[in-house]
Amino acid sequence: MTERPSPDRPDAAPATAWHTLTRTQVEEALRSGKDGLSETEARQRLAYYGPNRLAPPKRRGPLLRLLMQFHNILLYVMMGAALITALLGHWVDTGVLLAAVIINAVIGFIQEGKAESALDAIRAMLSPHATVIRDGRRREIDAAELVPGDLVALASGDRVPADLRLVAIKELRVEEAALTGESLPVEKTTAAVAADAPLGDRYGMAYSGTLAVYGQASGIVVNTGATTELGKINQMLADIRSLATPLLRQVDRFGRALALVILALSAATFVLGTLWRGHAPAEMFMMVVALAASAIPEGLPAIMTVTLALGVQRMAQRNAIIRRLPAVETLGSVTVICSDKTGTLTRNEMTVQKVVCAGHVFDVGGVGYAPVGDLSLDGRIIDPEHYAALALAIRAGVLCNDARLREDEGLWRVEGDPTEGALLVLGGKTGFSQHLGDEAWPRLDSIPFESQHRFMATYHRDSDDMPWIFAKGAPERIFDMCDAQWGTDGSEPLDIDTWRRMATNVAAQGLRLLALACRRAAPRGASLDFGDTESGFVLLALVGIIDPPREEAILAVGECHHAGIRVKMITGDHVETARAIGAQLAIGVGKPAVTGAEVAVMDDAALRRMAMEVDVFARASPEHKLRLVQALQDDGQVVAMTGDGVNDAPALKRADVGVAMGLKGTEAAKEASDMVLADDNFATIATAVREGRAVYDNLKKFILFMLPTNGGEALVVIAAILFELALPLTAAQVLWINMVTSSTLGLALAFEPAERGIMNRPPRPPGEALLSGFFVWRVLMVSVLMMTGALGLFLWELDAGTSIETARTMAVNAVVAAEMFYLVNSRFILAPAISRVGLSGNRYVLFAIAACIPLQLAFTHLPLMQGIFGSNDLTPLEWAKVLAAGLLVFCVAELEKFVIRRSPLAARLNHA
Known part of the structure; x- marks a missing residue:
C-alpha cells in the first residue's frame, strides 16, 4: 500500500502502539464495535488495505542461477584460453579446458542454497480461516479477507489469523514461543500496557501465526498482512542478504590474486618470447596457454565441493x-x-527441581518428562513417604491437575499445561501416578484456574471416604487462603515471613513458583465454590519449576x-x-x-x-x-x-x-x-564445529599439496621459454596432470581424520589469508624441487639423444611421481610421514596412489592416449629415473619438516 490512510479511513498504520490503548480507544480509532464491521465496510477496507497475506518474494530464475556460476575470475581465464585455442585449431586443449569449466559450474548450480523458501514457510504459518463477527453475525471466512477493524472470535486450537487487540477474554492462553521465545503459553488479559513493553509482555495482544491453546477470546484486527509482527519478520528476511562464508571469501581473494599473477606472468612471458627471443606469436601463445594451464588450479572448486560434501556426510551421522x-x-x-x-x-520440558516444605528444602533429580529421578535432602536420597508434608504436597499436585502424561513409543509427552505436566512427572518419580490418584482419590468437583483468581481447587474423597480440598496457584494467592502449615508433627501455625523469604530465594534462582495447600473438609453446599476456598487451608509446599538445561x-x-x-x-x-x-x-x-x-x-x-x-x-x-x-x-x-x-x-x-x-x-x-x-541438541553444534575445523584443515592440506604441482609445472614452462628450450610439457599434458592428480591424489586428503587436539586451538582469525608466509615458503620449495626433477630429467634425456616425445613423457611422469610421494608428506603439515600412522593412517591415500598408477601407465603406453597427448612408451630404466625424481621431493620435504619441528616456528604453526 503506497498511499497513507485518508482522513475518512481508520488509521491502522503499523506504528500505532495498539497495546497501549483501551478497548474504547481501539474501537474509536478503527470505527468498529460489538457488532463488528458491516459487509459493505469490510469490502471497502479490503480494497484499501489489500488482502491479509504476505507478498511472495522475487526469485532468480534457474537460467540466471546457472549463468552466475560462471562469474569467477579463474573460470574467466580458462574460458578465454579455451576460446583462443579453438581459434587456433587446438581442439584437444579446448575440450579439456571447457570440460573443467562446465564441471565446476554444474557443481555450483546444484549446491546453491535455497534460503528463499524460508519466506514460503512463514507464509504457511498464516491461518487459512477466521471466525469473524460482521453485522452482528458470526461467520467463518477466508483469513485473507480480514481487514483492520474486524471483530474476530478465538477458541482453543485456533491459529491467530491477524494481529488482534483483545477486547474480551475467557481464560485465554496463547502459545507464542515461535514468535517471542516464551517457553510457556502466555496468559492473556484485556489490560493496556506501557508503550515500551516487550512483545512477550503485551498481554492484551494476540499476534498472527501464534496458537490459542486454552480458553476463548474476541479481538479487533489492528494489523493485517505485511504490517503484522509476522509480516515484519517476513520483510526482514527479504531484506537480508546472505553473507559469503569465510572460506569463500578467502578463496575469492586467493583466486583474484592468483589470476592477476597468472595473467601478468603470461603477458610478460608472451612479450619476452616474441620481442626478445623472436618466437612466432602463434607458437608463443600456445606456450603461454601451457603456462596458464599449469598455473590455474582447475581442481580447486571440485575438490572443495567433494571435501565439503564428505563433511556433510560425517555431520549427518552426528545429527x-x-x-x-x-x-x-x-x-x-x-x-x-x-x-x-x-x-x-x-529441554523445553518443564521440570520440578525443588520442593520447599516447612523446615525442609528437597531437591528433585531427573530432567524432562520421563518420570525417572530421586528426591534428596542435603545430598541424601530420601523416601518421600517418610516426610508427610512432602508426600501430601506431591499428591495434591497430581490430583489438582488437568494435564495428562502419556508415553508414546518410549517418549513421554504432556498434554495440557506444561507446568501441570511437571507436577505429574514429580508424582511419577515418587510412585504416585495420575491413574492411581484417579482410582483412590476420585475427583468430585473442581474450580478451574482463572487469571483473576490465580488458583485452581479440586474436591476429592480418599479411600476412607474422608473429604479433601486441594488447591494450587500463585504463592501470594495461596498464602492468603492459609492459616496453618504442615510441619513435622502435622498442622501448625503459619510462619508467613519464612515462606515469603523462601519464595524470594527460589524465584531468584530462575524457578517458576507454585504453592500447594489442602483442607480436610467437604464443600459447604452441593458443589465446590469460592466460599469454600476463602480460608482454612494448610500450606503444604512451594514447588520450584524450570525448563532445565x-x-x-x-x-x-x-x-x-x-x-x-x-x-x-x-x-x-x-x-x-x-x-x-x-x-x-x-x-x-x-x-x-x-x-x-x-x-x-x-x-x-x-x-x-x-x-x-x-x-x-x-x-x-x-x-x-x-x-x-x-x-x-x-x-x-x-x-x-x-x-x-x-x-x-x-x-x-x-x-x-x-x-x-x-x-x-x-x-x-x-x-x-x-x-x-x-x-x-546444542552438543551437536560442538561436534559439528570439530568436523568443520577438520574440513578446513583438509582444504588447507589440499591447497598445500596442489599449488606446488601447479608451481612446478609453471616453472618448467617459464624456464623453457626463458632459456629457449623445447617445451617440456604441452598444454594438454599439463591439464592431464592437473585433472588426474586432483581427482585421484588430491581427493584422498578430503578423507583425512581430524587431528588430535583440534578443539584445543583457538578459532582462526576471520581475516586470515589462505596462504601464510610458511605456506608460501613450502609451495616455493616443493615447486622448485618438482621443477628440478622434471626439467632436469627432460634435459638429461634430450642430451642423451632420447626423442622429445619420450623426454616429455618422462617429465610428465616425474611430476606425477613427485606428487604421489608428496601426497604422503602432505598428510601432516609438520608431523613426520615416516611412521605407521603417516603411511597407513588414511587408507584412501593408498587407494589414490593405486588408482593413479594405472592412469599413468595408460597415459604412457596406451596407443589412444599416445595419440591424444603425444606420449611414448618408457623402459624399466626410464621408469626408475622417474621414481628417483619423485623420491627427491619426498626426502627433502621430510628433512624440511624435521628442521622446522626443532625451531621456535613449530609452536606457532601447531597453534594455528
Whole structure:
C-alpha cells in the first residue's frame, strides 16, 4: 500500500502502539464495535488495505542461477584460453579446458542454497480461516479477507489469523514461543500496557501465526498482512542478504590474486618470447596457454565441493543436517555461537527441581518428562513417604491437575499445561501416578484456574471416604487462603515471613513458583465454590519449576569455551530465568544480563561494544536478535546462531551459520538456516564445529599439496621459454596432470581424520589469508624441487639423444611421481610421514596412489592416449629415473619438516 490512510479511513498504520490503548480507544480509532464491521465496510477496507497475506518474494530464475556460476575470475581465464585455442585449431586443449569449466559450474548450480523458501514457510504459518463477527453475525471466512477493524472470535486450537487487540477474554492462553521465545503459553488479559513493553509482555495482544491453546477470546484486527509482527519478520528476511562464508571469501581473494599473477606472468612471458627471443606469436601463445594451464588450479572448486560434501556426510551421522554446503567449513571458523535458550540449551520440558516444605528444602533429580529421578535432602536420597508434608504436597499436585502424561513409543509427552505436566512427572518419580490418584482419590468437583483468581481447587474423597480440598496457584494467592502449615508433627501455625523469604530465594534462582495447600473438609453446599476456598487451608509446599538445561549442553558449552569460542544466550524469556539457566551452563557468570529494551535504545557503536562484553540477553525480539548478530559481525566475529521459532529466522539467515532445530523448530526457522539439528541438541553444534575445523584443515592440506604441482609445472614452462628450450610439457599434458592428480591424489586428503587436539586451538582469525608466509615458503620449495626433477630429467634425456616425445613423457611422469610421494608428506603439515600412522593412517591415500598408477601407465603406453597427448612408451630404466625424481621431493620435504619441528616456528604453526 503506497498511499497513507485518508482522513475518512481508520488509521491502522503499523506504528500505532495498539497495546497501549483501551478497548474504547481501539474501537474509536478503527470505527468498529460489538457488532463488528458491516459487509459493505469490510469490502471497502479490503480494497484499501489489500488482502491479509504476505507478498511472495522475487526469485532468480534457474537460467540466471546457472549463468552466475560462471562469474569467477579463474573460470574467466580458462574460458578465454579455451576460446583462443579453438581459434587456433587446438581442439584437444579446448575440450579439456571447457570440460573443467562446465564441471565446476554444474557443481555450483546444484549446491546453491535455497534460503528463499524460508519466506514460503512463514507464509504457511498464516491461518487459512477466521471466525469473524460482521453485522452482528458470526461467520467463518477466508483469513485473507480480514481487514483492520474486524471483530474476530478465538477458541482453543485456533491459529491467530491477524494481529488482534483483545477486547474480551475467557481464560485465554496463547502459545507464542515461535514468535517471542516464551517457553510457556502466555496468559492473556484485556489490560493496556506501557508503550515500551516487550512483545512477550503485551498481554492484551494476540499476534498472527501464534496458537490459542486454552480458553476463548474476541479481538479487533489492528494489523493485517505485511504490517503484522509476522509480516515484519517476513520483510526482514527479504531484506537480508546472505553473507559469503569465510572460506569463500578467502578463496575469492586467493583466486583474484592468483589470476592477476597468472595473467601478468603470461603477458610478460608472451612479450619476452616474441620481442626478445623472436618466437612466432602463434607458437608463443600456445606456450603461454601451457603456462596458464599449469598455473590455474582447475581442481580447486571440485575438490572443495567433494571435501565439503564428505563433511556433510560425517555431520549427518552426528545429527547435524547441512542445508548449504559452505556452512560445513564455516562452522570450523566460528568465533561466537549465539544460542536460543528454549529447546536448544534447555529441554523445553518443564521440570520440578525443588520442593520447599516447612523446615525442609528437597531437591528433585531427573530432567524432562520421563518420570525417572530421586528426591534428596542435603545430598541424601530420601523416601518421600517418610516426610508427610512432602508426600501430601506431591499428591495434591497430581490430583489438582488437568494435564495428562502419556508415553508414546518410549517418549513421554504432556498434554495440557506444561507446568501441570511437571507436577505429574514429580508424582511419577515418587510412585504416585495420575491413574492411581484417579482410582483412590476420585475427583468430585473442581474450580478451574482463572487469571483473576490465580488458583485452581479440586474436591476429592480418599479411600476412607474422608473429604479433601486441594488447591494450587500463585504463592501470594495461596498464602492468603492459609492459616496453618504442615510441619513435622502435622498442622501448625503459619510462619508467613519464612515462606515469603523462601519464595524470594527460589524465584531468584530462575524457578517458576507454585504453592500447594489442602483442607480436610467437604464443600459447604452441593458443589465446590469460592466460599469454600476463602480460608482454612494448610500450606503444604512451594514447588520450584524450570525448563532445565540439557546435561550434554553443559559439557558442550565447556568444550566451546575450551576451543576459544564465545557462547551467548539470546532468548525471549524473562531475564531472571535466562540468568539462572546461563549460570548453570557457565554462560555469563558474574556478568549482567541485558534485556531487549536496553538493546533497543543503544546505537550501533554502543551495541557493538556491549555485544562482546555481555553473554546473556533476555526478552529479545526478532529485531534485537538480528541487531546483535550484525553487531558481532561488524566486530569481525564469525557468528553461528541457533533458533527454533519464526522470531529467530531473520537472525538465522543473517548469521554466518544459521542453525535450526529439527524436532521442535518451525519450518520458517529451518528454511532460513544453513544447518538443522536433528536432535535439537546444542552438543551437536560442538561436534559439528570439530568436523568443520577438520574440513578446513583438509582444504588447507589440499591447497598445500596442489599449488606446488601447479608451481612446478609453471616453472618448467617459464624456464623453457626463458632459456629457449623445447617445451617440456604441452598444454594438454599439463591439464592431464592437473585433472588426474586432483581427482585421484588430491581427493584422498578430503578423507583425512581430524587431528588430535583440534578443539584445543583457538578459532582462526576471520581475516586470515589462505596462504601464510610458511605456506608460501613450502609451495616455493616443493615447486622448485618438482621443477628440478622434471626439467632436469627432460634435459638429461634430450642430451642423451632420447626423442622429445619420450623426454616429455618422462617429465610428465616425474611430476606425477613427485606428487604421489608428496601426497604422503602432505598428510601432516609438520608431523613426520615416516611412521605407521603417516603411511597407513588414511587408507584412501593408498587407494589414490593405486588408482593413479594405472592412469599413468595408460597415459604412457596406451596407443589412444599416445595419440591424444603425444606420449611414448618408457623402459624399466626410464621408469626408475622417474621414481628417483619423485623420491627427491619426498626426502627433502621430510628433512624440511624435521628442521622446522626443532625451531621456535613449530609452536606457532601447531597453534594455528
